[in-house]
Amino acid sequence: MKLEKITHEASAPRECRYDDACGTALALEFIGERWSLLIMRELVFGPRRFGEIRANLPGISANVLTQRLESLEEVGIVLRYRLPSPANVQVYDLTDWGREAAPLMRDLGRWAARSPRHDRSLFMSAASAMMSLQALVDRTRAAELSVLVAFHFPGEDFVVTVTGGEIVVNRGVVEAPDVTFTGDTMAMRRTIYGKAPLTRDGTGATLAYVGKADLARSFVDLFSLPAKNA
Template sequence: MESEKITEAGSRARERRYDDACGTALALEFIGERWSLLIMRELVFGPRRFGEIKANLPGISANVLTQRLESLEEVGIARRYHLPSPANVQVYDLTEWGREAAPLMRGLGRWAARSPRHDVSLFMSGASAMMSLQALVDPARAMALPVSVAFHFPGEDFVARVAGGEILVSRGAVEGPDLAFTGDTMAMRRTIYGKAPLARDGAGGTLAVAGDVDLARSFIDLFRLPAKAA
């Protein structure tokens, strides 16, 4: 009975209309429900299993995650499929159109980070951490520093490539990066945004760095938190 109530509530939410021709109203119809945009964030850098998405969204229930994923599938933003052997697991991913929302998510995050209520001490997933690099890079500085940087978070690897003033991010390990950082996302924030001193072993709760320390400092200097709104 409880699952029926959840399903009915989800159906009513998906049928909601704003009676407004503005594209923004339609966007809210698609992704305005709680958790929807954060689920999309977790899929920006490639497919994820249901459990992996849930682990990176503290507070979401399995029922709500199922409902949101179904809603995103229904409107063509997300899709699910099975990875071939040896993985042989069901995963969720963004469609090509769904992934076009990535710049919008980065812009929204950069805008909200100017709020005095932005709390940098809260949980941050690996995908969120990497998206923050894309959102907060200084394009002019980045033009002069082509570099590939591996990030080894607990249970998850990413590589960030600086090219043409942008940060290109992909999930997974990479052979022979120019730099490698190891630690959790809080260590990443202390190192990159807090400008904490670098250490090979990650002393002081910072990222452990492998590679040229001067190059690492130059990479870190590409990023700044935005000034707070008045």
């Protein structure tokens, strides 16, 4: 039964036209198919290999991922290229135009998180966790803080810069950050959104941190989940 479902999805029409001049209708033609927007989310912070994208989208088949990437490439949202040596691997990335959709994804995520149906216990990729910081930051508080924070997730590293009320996220590592957090995305949610006590060594269920305690706490206090829609 599962194979039938995947086959049906993979053989679905790749183009869905609404015959509507509204830009929203055109956007849905580009990214309205299942998985398309989540694939874009995984590429917001830089190029990813096919296997890395698939690993962060539980439930997607290789066949469907291939199809969605091809569709996004055809309309100019995604590009494919090979990294130079010594990596020498094929990766997928957002075009400059495709990356312009990042604020829209953040706004959409913040809007949907207000639903009582939002299940905070489900899987969350590292890219999704980092995007949530940009979506749920208190910019008034952020204007009063300047901090460089490193996040070490299993197999993925990010650098978060807070300055002038803005929060910038990049993949990679940085020397001498003010604070370094280590753990998985569930530990990140418990620590940052659940406001679990900060500890140097973590508990497995919460992030461990290294650095200045006052900056770590000030950083965590920048973020909160939106109130649920009644």
